[in-house]
Amino acid sequence: MIYREAGQFKTTYRADQAVFPIPQDRVAMVLILLAAYVGIPLFASEYLFLAILIPFLILSMAAIGLNILVGYCGQLSLGTGGFMAVGAYAAYNLALRVPELNLLVVFLLAGGCAALVGGVFGIPSLRIKGFYLAVATLAAQFFLEWMFSRVGWFTNYTPSGSVAAPRLIIFGYVFRTPAEKYLLCLFLVTIAALAAKNLVRGRIGRSWMAIRDMDIAAEIIGIRPVQAKLSAFAVSSFMIGISGALWGFVHLGSWEPLAFDINRSFNLLFMVIIGGLGSILGCFLGAAFITMVPVFLNQLPTILGIPISTAMISHLEFMIFGALIVFFLIAEPHGLARLWAVGKQKLRLWPFPH
Amino acid sequence: MKLKAIFALAAAALALPVAGADPALAQGEQFYPALVYRTGAYAPNGIPFANGIADYLALVNERDGGVNGVKFVIEECEFGYATDKGVECYERLKGKGSTGAAVITPLSTGVTFALTEKAPIDKIPLLTMGYGRSESADGSVFTWNFPLLGTYWSAADILIQHVAKKGSLKGKKIVLVYHDSPYGKEPIPVLQDHAKTYGYTFEAIPVTSPGVEQKAVWLQIRQGRPDYVFLWGWGVMNSTSIKEAAAVNYPRDKMYGVWWSGAEPDVLPAGDGSKGYNALALHPAGTVYEVHKDVLKYLHERGKGARREDVGSVLYNRGLINAMLVVEAIRTAQGKFGNKPMTGEQTRWGFENLNLTAARIKDLGMDGLVSPIKVSCADHEGARKARIHQWDGKQWVYTTEWIEADTKYLRPKMEAAAKAYAEEKKITPRDCSKPQS
Numbered sequence: 001m002i003y004r005e006a007g008q009f010k011t012t013y014r015a016d017q018a019v020f021p022i023p024q025d026r027v028a029m030v031l032i033l034l035a036a037y038v039g040i041p042l043f044a045s046e047y048l049f050l051a052i053l054i055p056f057l058i059l060s061m062a063a064i065g066l067n068i069l070v071g072y073c074g075q076l077s078l079g080t081g082g083f084m085a086v087g088a089y090a091a092y093n094l095a096l097r098v099p100e101l102n103l104l105v106v107f108l109l110a111g112g113c114a115a116l117v118g119g120v121f122g123i124p125s126l127r128i129k130g131f132y133l134a135v136a137t138l139a140a141q142f143f144l145e146w147m148f149s150r151v152g153w154f155t156n157y158t159p160s161g162s163v164a165a166p167r168l169i170i171f172g173y174v175f176r177t178p179a180e181k182y183l184l185c186l187f188l189v190t191i192a193a194l195a196a197k198n199l200v201r202g203r204i205g206r207s208w209m210a211i212r213d214m215d216i217a218a219e220i221i222g223i224r225p226v227q228a229k230l231s232a233f234a235v236s237s238f239m240i241g242i243s244g245a246l247w248g249f250v251h252l253g254s255w256e257p258l259a260f261d262i263n264r265s266f267n268l269l270f271m272v273i274i275g276g277l278g279s280i281l282g283c284f285l286g287a288a289f290i291t292m293v294p295v296f297l298n299q300l301p302t303i304l305g306i307p308i309s310t311a312m313i314s315h316l317e318f319m320i321f322g323a324l325i326v327f328f329l330i331a332e333p334h335g336l337a338r339l340w341a342v343g344k345q346k347l348r349l350w351p352f353p354h
Numbered sequence: 355m356k357l358k359a360i361f362a363l364a365a366a367a368l369a370l371p372v373a374g375a376d377p378a379l380a381q382g383e384q385f386y387p388a389l390v391y392r393t394g395a396y397a398p399n400g401i402p403f404a405n406g407i408a409d410y411l412a413l414v415n416e417r418d419g420g421v422n423g424v425k426f427v428i429e430e431c432e433f434g435y436a437t438d439k440g441v442e443c444y445e446r447l448k449g450k451g452s453t454g455a456a457v458i459t460p461l462s463t464g465v466t467f468a469l470t471e472k473a474p475i476d477k478i479p480l481l482t483m484g485y486g487r488s489e490s491a492d493g494s495v496f497t498w499n500f501p502l503l504g505t506y507w508s509a510a511d512i513l514i515q516h517v518a519k520k521g522s523l524k525g526k527k528i529v530l531v532y533h534d535s536p537y538g539k540e541p542i543p544v545l546q547d548h549a550k551t552y553g554y555t556f557e558a559i560p561v562t563s564p565g566v567e568q569k570a571v572w573l574q575i576r577q578g579r580p581d582y583v584f585l586w587g588w589g590v591m592n593s594t595s596i597k598e599a600a601a602v603n604y605p606r607d608k609m610y611g612v613w614w615s616g617a618e619p620d621v622l623p624a625g626d627g628s629k630g631y632n633a634l635a636l637h638p639a640g641t642v643y644e645v646h647k648d649v650l651k652y653l654h655e656r657g658k659g660a661r662r663e664d665v666g667s668v669l670y671n672r673g674l675i676n677a678m679l680v681v682e683a684i685r686t687a688q689g690k691f692g693n694k695p696m697t698g699e700q701t702r703w704g705f706e707n708l709n710l711t712a713a714r715i716k717d718l719g720m721d722g723l724v725s726p727i728k729v730s731c732a733d734h735e736g737a738r739k740a741r742i743h744q745w746d747g748k749q750w751v752y753t754t755e756w757i758e759a760d761t762k763y764l765r766p767k768m769e770a771a772a773k774a775y776a777e778e779k780k781i782t783p784r785d786c787s788k789p790q791s
Binding site for chain 1: 390392393397401404429430431432434437438441442445446449463464467468470471472475487488534535536539540542543560563771775778779780
């Protein structure tokens with residue numbers, strides 16, 4: 001009933017090709033954006049902002065980047081942590097060495113650096129595919145991690161290898177409170193999501209998907225694999241790089257290469273797989289699942305007032321979280337986004353199935 | 355069907371938090387946020403330390419009825435030595451209790467680096483006893499950091515002083531095996547500096563966290579045959595290093611650990627292979643001190659203690675000392691602000707004016723366990739002394755007297771590093787020659 005499209009006639013191509021062709025979706029999106037931009041900043045606590053929402057938003061952005069590469073272009077990558085590190089360290093060095101640069105420009109340039117590096121490490125994808133490519137991108141992860149912890153120039157020769165981000169000042173405005181930082185991240189993530197959604201609907205996105213589905217057939221119908229694959233690597237790394245810069249500057253404030261280790265890469269890959277490959281909504285669902293569920297499980301005994309030892313809580317967290325991942329993947333192997341799509345189909349008929 | 359089950363699950367998960375309420379903390383109690391790691395690769399070392407803190411605060415509550423009548427409430431948050439989880443724990447706990455967190459003791463150098471940026475904004479002092487950022491001993495720049503009892507630069511200096519006493523270091527070779535994190539990298543600048551003045555060759559070999567794979571490192575050491583190996587490890591990395599040293603037959607009595615690589619969980623797994631291994635000691639192990647008698651009498655005999663077998667171990671005792679410093683800082687602050695729970699800002703004042711004399715330490719039942727500490731605006735380290743102890747197969751035995759780090763060399767280095775940090779972060783250092791309010 002809610003999703004019934006009866007009576008909705010599209011009279012122009014424009015209307016038919018809109019990002020959200022169904023009015024219900026448009027209304028829902030406006031409501032979600034209103035809640036995110038107005039509702040949450042009014043009510044959320046500092047903890048919610050700093051420990052849950054900001055990491056969720058930044059990792060969603062990284063997941064969007066990774067999903068472009070893995071979900072849309074079909075190139076398996078394990079170098080995400082490394083590309084995030086490129087963004088973070090590029091932003092640190094730009095802010096340090098060119099202090100007059102606007103921080104937004106710094107973030108964009110950091111994304112640009114990551115795109116370049118991503119493009120270079122994407123070159124092997126022209127020759128190798130699948131698991132073999134995953135191993136090649138693993139080399140990127142290890143090389144970049146090694147570079148940032150061993151080459152002193154990147155960390156401005158700090159003895160401990162840990163660098164600290166400067167204050168967040170954009171157009172003379174200092175982002176100090178958690179709500180301000182949240183809005184900054186939200187703004188950038190909104191733009192990234194919109195850009196990604198439009199890219200994958202257009203010519204470039206279609207060429208990525210053609211390569212994903214069958215690269216030889218794609219080549220025959222006139223898609224250049226070099227351009228398609230490398231552009232996927234570059235766009236993906238661009239977003240991952242910006243998210244890395246945000247992770248360092250907004251979330252951590254001070255970081256070492258360990259913050260972008262191989263676990264971060266796996267973490268993001270799980271987000272994309274659990275959220276749904278080839279879906280922008282899935283990136284948000286996956287990021288929410290991976291970042292929020294463990295925190296929630298960890299606090300559950302305290303909230304309920306059940307006296308369990310700290311170690312036990314932590315063990316339980318791992319067990320239940322693992323079980324949930326398995327449960328969701330069995331229930332819907334195509335991810336949470338697919339689950340939502342199925343739900344939407346059912347809602348068209350609800351409450352009168354057949 | 356599947357969908358229904360998932361929706362039911364999601365609804366149940368969302369409904370749960372409404373059912374229960376946060377355990378309300380009564381007014382008039384001092385909240386202590388404990389960042390702990392009782393699981394994972396660092397748990398063997400994290401558990402005794404956490405238990406030491408829990409026991410001492412419980413002891414103060416049971417025996418004295420709190421500090422000047424203010425009882426402690428402790429909440430633990432498990433972070434598994436992971437920096438991002440530690441920051442989440444900090445955010446979770448910092449606002450709890452009637453005054454919020456009065457102090458944070460992360461027991462992780464990585465988390466310390468991250469919180470050094472956040473603590474001044476939240477006005478919560480960071481007590482990093484024997485770890486953390488070395489240049490934060492300069493209190494004029496690092497107002498909120500208190501690396502009491504010694505920094506890693508002090509530790510490196512003490513180790514070099516000790517081995518130099520055994521014979522000239524000219525032409526000798528020293529290798530540092532370190533945990534590849536800010537923690538392990540901290541001593542490198544001092545060891546490099548000393549290589550020039552003392553004339554030894556220095557090599558630093560990183561070990562990737564968690565450090566269970568060190569075969570290549572020790573083969574390299576076997577080939578290089580260094581005169582001394584310094585170990586800057588934590589958790590399972592320590593015991594692995596000692597086992598591997600035994601496997602390649604590197605003499606254990608030529609190995610020196612920092613004070614985080616010199617506890618029972620580090621040497622016991624290697625069995626006889628650990629015999630002769632040396633490490634720095636900030637304080638002795640053992641249960642012969644007054645405070646232990648009280649811990650056993652008031653807590654463990656009444657079934658309120660944390661874990662009996664930890665009592666008296668190196669890291670348990672360090673936990674006791676860590677909690678004692680917190681309690682005494684709060685007591686000092688109460689002397690100025692009145693007998694009520696202290697805020698972070700007030701506790702910071704307490705730390706900066708902390709003065710533990712020998713007589714006061716005796717009153718606390720810690721005679722012989724800690725040496726006197728005096729903190730000031732300029733010096734947030736308070737004391738910079740350590741001894742060397744050696745594992746004889748059964749217990750740790752002191753082999754030296756107290757060795758004091760060379761302030762004449764360290765202080766200018768520290769001030770220069772602090773100044774560079776202040777410039778990068780645009781902090782105006784406080785003038786410590788003027789009386790502080």
